[in-house]
Amino acid sequence: MSKLHAVQQGQGPAIVLSHALGCDLQMWDGVAQALQDRFTVVRYDHRGHGRSPATGEAFDMDDLADDAAGVIEALGLGPVHFVGLSMGGMTAQALAVRHPALVRSIVIANSCSHYDEAAHAGWQARIATVRDQGVAAIADGAMQRWFTPEFRASQAGRVAALRAGLEATAAAPYAAACAAVAAIDFRDSNTRIGCPALIIAGSRDEATPPAMSDAMLAQIPGAQLASLPASHLSAVEMPDEFADLVARFIAD
Numbered sequence: 001m002s003k004l005h006a007v008q009q010g011q012g013p014a015i016v017l018s019h020a021l022g023c024d025l026q027m028w029d030g031v032a033q034a035l036q037d038r039f040t041v042v043r044y045d046h047r048g049h050g051r052s053p054a055t056g057e058a059f060d061m062d063d064l065a066d067d068a069a070g071v072i073e074a075l076g077l078g079p080v081h082f083v084g085l086s087m088g089g090m091t092a093q094a095l096a097v098r099h100p101a102l103v104r105s106i107v108i109a110n111s112c113s114h115y116d117e118a119a120h121a122g123w124q125a126r127i128a129t130v131r132d133q134g135v136a137a138i139a140d141g142a143m144q145r146w147f148t149p150e151f152r153a154s155q156a157g158r159v160a161a162l163r164a165g166l167e168a169t170a171a172a173p174y175a176a177a178c179a180a181v182a183a184i185d186f187r188d189s190n191t192r193i194g195c196p197a198l199i200i201a202g203s204r205d206e207a208t209p210p211a212m213s214d215a216m217l218a219q220i221p222g223a224q225l226a227s228l229p230a231s232h233l234s235a236v237e238m239p240d241e242f243a244d245l246v247a248r249f250i251a252d
Contacts, residue, residue, distance in 0.1 A: 005051035006044035006071050010036030013104075013250065014077040017043045018068060018088030020110075020233060021177050022135070022142060022166040024050025027085070030239025031246075038247065042080075044071045046087065048173025050165070056172070060180050065094035069102055078102040081250050085109040085235050086208065087177065093186045093216075096193045106193070107246055109200035110232050112212035113186040113219060123182035127175045135174050136167045145207040146233045158236065190219035197223040198249040200234060200242070207232040224249065 007025060015035060017028040025043035032041045047067055048054035068091050072078045081104050084092035089111025096106050115123070129137050143152060143163055152159050197220045201213035210227065217225045226245050230237040 003074070004044050004047065004067055004071055006042055006075070008040060008042045008075065010039050010041045012039040014040045014042065014075075014080040015246070015250075016068065016072060016077075016080045016082050017041065018082065018084035018091050019043070019046065019049070020086035020088060020146075021181055022049070022169055022174060023162060023233075024165050026050075026165060027162065027233065027236060031083075031235050031243045034240050034243035035247065039081075039250075040077065042071070042075060042077065044068075046091075046177070048177060049169055054170065054173035054176075058176055058179065061090050061094045061184050062098060064091045064180065065098045067091075068095050069099040072099075072102045079104040081105045081107070081246075083107040083109070083246055084111065086111055086232065087181055090181060090184050090186070093184075093190060093193070096195055096197070097189045100194060103195050105196040105198070105250065107198045107200060107249065108213075108216060109242070110202050110205050110208050110234055111199075111216070112184075112208045113190055113216050114184055115182060120182055123178055127178045127182075130171050130175045130178070134171050135169050139163055139167055142166055146231060147237060148204055148231045151231070151237050162233075162236065186216075187219060190216060191221065193220045193223075196249075196252075198245070199223055199225045200245060201225065201227045202230040202232060202234045203227050204229060204231045205234070 045052035089108040092106040201210040
């Protein structure tokens with residue numbers, strides 16, 4: 001994979017932040033601001049998202065884990081504390097098994113380790129819609145999944161900025177990322193994760209409900225679980241609280 005777009009700020013132990021499907025590194029603005037006084041914070045755009053190029057080919061979550069490893073190696077920061085949300089949390093699960101020497105700990109937020117058949121059907125429907133009508137066609141539904149009604153009302157500018165980033169994502173790489181997400185199954189490999197792991201659930205998350213976090217907690221040896229009263233993009237809705245959970249986990 002050609003070089004991914006990444007930004008680095010702050011000083012201290014290295015934290016890498018990995019964003020959700022249809023977002024870019026701006027998703028982490030609030031969390032990065034809250035952590036930069038204590039940590040070297042790296043954010044990057046997944047392939048086909050933000051300012052990172054797309055390959056034009058199908059890919060899977062192992063490829064996204066290898067992309068993340070490439071970012072860490074290129075910056076010479078490993079091993080790092082790797083924090084991923086949704087698709088980024090799936091990347092974290094794959095990275096910890098494929099490249100354990102690069103990872104000091106992982107945080108898996110608003111994510112899951114596999115999908116059932118009903119969810120697979122939903123993913124296929126979304127892929128078909130995006131291929132036929134473009135990413136803008138699914139933007140309304142994404143905003144409803146990503147944020148609570150209160151956040152959409154009170155932080156309209158932030159929501160609009162993230163929606164614009166979603167709609168700027170080209171249909172083909174977005175559909176390819178959907179297919180990669182839909183195909184995950186970490187139920188066996190998660191038992192081999194050897195680094196400390198924190199799972200963050202959103203109590204109001206309908207995209208990856210808390211039961212999915214409970215399942216990962218049971219799979220990953222020694223994992224810890226925390227919850228925020230937020231919807232799917234908990235790191236956007238509650239950046240200070242999210243950053244505090246991450247910092248306290250790393251300090252333990």
